Amino acid sequence: MRPIIFIRSLSSILCILMLMGISTMLAAHDQSKVLHSTDKELVAYIPVRPNIMARDYQVLYSIGPLSIEAGQLVDFRLQAEITNNCGDNVGLGRYIVRTDRADGLRGTVVNKAVMSNISKDEHHEVIVHSGFDQVHASVEGVYYNVIVYAASSKSVCNGTESGGNDRLLVEGFDDRGFGFFVLEIR
DSSP, X not given: OHHHHHHHHHHHHHHHHHHHHHHHHHXXXXXXXXXXXXXXXXXXXXXXXXXXXXXXXXXXXXXXXXXXXXXXXXXXXXXXXXXXXXXXXXXXXXXXXXXSSTTOOOSEEEXXXXXXXXXXXXXXXXXXXXXXXXXXXXXXXXXXXXXXXXXXXXXXHHTOSTTOOOEEEETTTXXXXXXXXXXXXX
């Protein structure tokens, strides 16, 4: 009988030690999560140019200034609503940059550019974008900016034709909040 009690006790001790180890591991990995968000679009429209090399880029959303510790992960999500009134297709490009200014167009590109086709007469086209950025060295006073740009080879859409419509409308401009940009730092 005695060995069974010993085994039960040893088993109990092992369970307790295991649970303590798990809770210690969880506590060591339990970094605080911080959520930052905005639904304020910074531009009312996105200029459409004959090609993307025109570099008429705009900051659509900006979050910051932020302090991020080495090793932390920044998870970002974007949604925007865009309307095309030019009567032909327009390519809409976007990417996310970590920079030192709210209006900064250059910095560390944390999510590569992607383009979508906004078809003619498309109203309230929902654009989404998501990704991660892991900071390897601590940074102070940084901003995450959503950069947008648009291009069309059609003169009615790119400003080379008189009377054309050379812009995409950003739905919900200012604080009406049709779109949003969210960062979770963990």
